Amino acid sequence: MEFEQELEVERAQKGSHEAFIHLTKPLELQMYNIAKAIVRQDEDCADAMQEAILKAYKSIANLRNPSFFKTWLFRILINECNTILRKRSNVVSLFGHEDAQSSTPNTDLNIDLREAVYRLEEVSRTIVILHYFRDLPLRQIAEMLDLNESTVKTRLHRARTTLSQWLANHRERKINV
Structure with a gap:
């Protein structure tokens, strides 16, 4: 299983869109659950997942160790979730105190x-x-x-x-x- 993942990562690093989709598709539910636990709102979960997948796709060539793909992708997702939380905390609710x-x-x-x-x-x-x-x-x-x-x-x-x-x-x- 891990060997297959490494081959898919190498294919994705060479530009295979299908290989990248094959890598990320099985992780979508786990990604959603992590995002939901951090940002709590479905819209923000979708935004975080979309940004994480896009960033991972654009930078997969920089992944040095293919066996760490899942950990690497989840780290990107967590960073995106934290970015959303920081942006959200900068928005002040007019009704917060009431x-x-x-x-x-x-x-x-x-x-x-x-x-x-x-x-x-x-x-x-x-x-x-x-x-x-x-x-x-x-x-x-x-x-x-x-x-x-x-x-x-x-x-x-x-x-x-x-x-x-x-x-x-x-x-x-x-x-x-």
Whole structure:
């Protein structure tokens, strides 16, 4: 299987459109799931996937090790998702503050863990999403993000600590109000 993939990558690097499609088609569902976990909106998932596939197609000749095609493609996808999130965070909602104040007490008590995760810094957020929401092993996440596995473990631990503190502080504020 891996040998076949390497041959397809080499064919794609030589300009075969069919080979590139053959490589990316079976990965579309996994790509969608990763994008959905990161950006959450279907339109953004489609944009991230489209951009990632286009960038991969244009730069496949630069892929040095054909056996890392999947990891390489997912890394491009994660970068595209993070770009979309950065652009989205630059857009200010006119109703942001009113919505927060008009929420029901029940909503306030049930803080969405995903919202807390999205407040994490980019690399930690990506690690948490890939590990807990997509069940990827730390080794694979380290490869995708081009990090040492121990660095991924450390960032995951720090992210869990931060999330725990945020959630504890949120509960304390609601009790004291």
